[in-house]
Amino acid sequence: MTPPPAPSGKADWKAIRRDLLGRIQSGVWKPGDQIPREVELAAHYDCTRSTVGRALRDLATAGFLDRKRKGGTTVSANPVRKAPLDVPIIAEAIRKAGHVAGYQLLDAGERLPDPALAPELGLPAGTPLLFIAAVHLADGIPHQVEHRWLLPATVQGLSRDILETTPADEWLLRNVPLTRAQITIEAVRPPAPVSDALHAAPDTPTLLITRTSWRQARLIGMLQLYHAQGHRLVTGI
Amino acid sequence: MTPPPAPSGKADWKAIRRDLLGRIQSGVWKPGDQIPREVELAAHYDCTRSTVGRALRDLATAGFLDRKRKGGTTVSANPVRKAPLDVPIIAEAIRKAGHVAGYQLLDAGERLPDPALAPELGLPAGTPLLFIAAVHLADGIPHQVEHRWLLPATVQGLSRDILETTPADEWLLRNVPLTRAQITIEAVRPPAPVSDALHAAPDTPTLLITRTSWRQARLIGMLQLYHAQGHRLVTGI
DNA sequence: CAGTGGTCTAGACCACTAG
DNA sequence: TAGTGGTCTAGACCACTGA
Numbered sequence: 001m002t003p004p005p006a007p008s009g010k011a012d013w014k015a016i017r018r019d020l021l022g023r024i025q026s027g028v029w030k031p032g033d034q035i036p037r038e039v040e041l042a043a044h045y046d047c048t049r050s051t052v053g054r055a056l057r058d059l060a061t062a063g064f065l066d067r068k069r070k071g072g073t074t075v076s077a078n079p080v081r082k083a084p085l086d087v088p089i090i091a092e093a094i095r096k097a098g099h100v101a102g103y104q105l106l107d108a109g110e111r112l113p114d115p116a117l118a119p120e121l122g123l124p125a126g127t128p129l130l131f132i133a134a135v136h137l138a139d140g141i142p143h144q145v146e147h148r149w150l151l152p153a154t155v156q157g158l159s160r161d162i163l164e165t166t167p168a169d170e171w172l173l174r175n176v177p178l179t180r181a182q183i184t185i186e187a188v189r190p191p192a193p194v195s196d197a198l199h200a201a202p203d204t205p206t207l208l209i210t211r212t213s214w215r216q217a218r219l220i221g222m223l224q225l226y227h228a229q230g231h232r233l234v235t236g237i
Numbered sequence: 238m239t240p241p242p243a244p245s246g247k248a249d250w251k252a253i254r255r256d257l258l259g260r261i262q263s264g265v266w267k268p269g270d271q272i273p274r275e276v277e278l279a280a281h282y283d284c285t286r287s288t289v290g291r292a293l294r295d296l297a298t299a300g301f302l303d304r305k306r307k308g309g310t311t312v313s314a315n316p317v318r319k320a321p322l323d324v325p326i327i328a329e330a331i332r333k334a335g336h337v338a339g340y341q342l343l344d345a346g347e348r349l350p351d352p353a354l355a356p357e358l359g360l361p362a363g364t365p366l367l368f369i370a371a372v373h374l375a376d377g378i379p380h381q382v383e384h385r386w387l388l389p390a391t392v393q394g395l396s397r398d399i400l401e402t403t404p405a406d407e408w409l410l411r412n413v414p415l416t417r418a419q420i421t422i423e424a425v426r427p428p429a430p431v432s433d434a435l436h437a438a439p440d441t442p443t444l445l446i447t448r449t450s451w452r453q454a455r456l457i458g459m460l461q462l463y464h465a466q467g468h469r470l471v472t473g474i
Numbered sequence: 475c476a477g478t479g480g481t482c483t484a485g486a487c488c489a490c491t492a493g
Numbered sequence: 494t495a496g497t498g499g500t501c502t503a504g505a506c507c508a509c510t511g512a
Contacts, residue, residue, distance in 0.1 A: 069478050250481080274496090285484065306496085
């Protein structure tokens with residue numbers, strides 16, 4: 001409703017950022033437009049180049065601006081917005097949602113993974129993996145079922161005793177922190193053991209998050225997280 | 238494998254960031270640990286406080302560090318990692334995946350939304366909305382079906398003629414850019430018109446992304462995007 | 475080549491907060 | 494209240510890139 005604020009006088013970098021963003025979002029500067037150089041903006045806002053630079057850098061990181069040496073700064077033609085998706089400790093996410101978090105280990109032990117899984121992880125067929133199945137409860141109701149396949153060599157010290165009481169993600173966070181992960185999100189018909197554990201009908205559409213994680217170049221393992229019916233991922237821009 | 242790199246001598250902020258991150262990820266500094274003050278790090282890296290400050294700020298933004306005035310800087314006990322999820326123009330996403338993008342308008346016109354929808358959007362019951370149904374094709378195969386509910390007042394100028402050839406998201410990007418959006422991701426059994434348009438069996442588990450968007454404080458509308466079977470969202474850390 | 479952003483310095487003052 | 498990070502200045506040199 002209000003036109004872009006008339007900017008003048010002293011301002012800190014956050015105010016400058018707000019003002020510049022206002023000009024973009026209100027359409028004063030359109031996608032593809034060239035905006036003034038740092039020196040000009042610095043004069044306009046009565047501050048140093050470092051300060052406007054900070055605001056401009058922040059807007060560029062957020063995807064609103066494209067910056068090139070000599071080419072100057074332009075408003076992004078295609079602002080590919082990023083929605084940040086949290087990758088939390090499961091029990092904490094449940095508590096944060098206002099529920100009482102519960103946990104139950106269903107199975108743990110060395111298994112030969114499904115033949116389709118090994119090549120997907122870049123492992124030679126026939127590699128035994130540590131398999132973990134567990135259910136996370138919210139207020140006593142099944143909330144998420146996790147299936148985990150871990151490389152035994154990289155998770156030495158993780159015993160069944162520990163897993164009886166401690167969810168694997170918490171142990172891993174402290175002992176084998178990941179440095180890289182690939183995440184996929186899809187809708188599936190859950191395998192029978194999963195729908196059983198979720199107390200759901202076998203054909204219930206289920207949200208599956210698969211996360212393969214590495215520590216440096218070394219594979220840690222793969223997590224399949226099945227969500228109870230109606231559970232949504234929520235994020236925003 | 239390699240222990241934390243021995244850092245010494247001059248370095249730019251990216252090198253300092255790399256070095257500090259190495260100490261965190263290799264476990265030299267553990268979650269909860271207090272790390273040296275800016276002044277000490279500046280002396281250690283033989284640079285000014287601004288430079289180490291930049292590296293530390295970056296690591297804090299990324300979630301690896303917690304910083305408090307007087308309290309100092311500590312390694313995050315619970316690094317809540319964020320996986321960035323792209324919010325692209327649909328046709329561009331399809332092209333980027335290496336397919337030929339197609340588009341077909343199925344329906345467009347003013348409708349009374351489902352009674353459950355109006356309150357969800359904060360609208361008085363009985364508000365007529367512009368409804369758009371369309372299918373996006375990849376190599377001629379149905380890929381995504383969109384259902385859109387738009388506030389007519391905020392999308393004036395968007396005619397059926399335009400929608401015959403231009404997907405709504407492209408028109409909206411140029412004419413009614415959003416400033417805020419809420420996104421939910423869930424698995425559903427698609428309504429019959431959707432499964433038909435996707436050439437899928439009625440009970441196929443389907444990934445549904447719902448996006449409600451605003452321009453400043455003003456509601457633009459709501460998008461429901463149903464994904465064809467097997468289509469996954471992919472992201473990483 | 476010249477112009478733009480990217481980075482660094484050496485210093486200063488301020489805002490917040492733990493003790 | 495003292496110590497820490499947050500920010501700003503005024504200046505400098507450098508790296509990249511468009512003409």
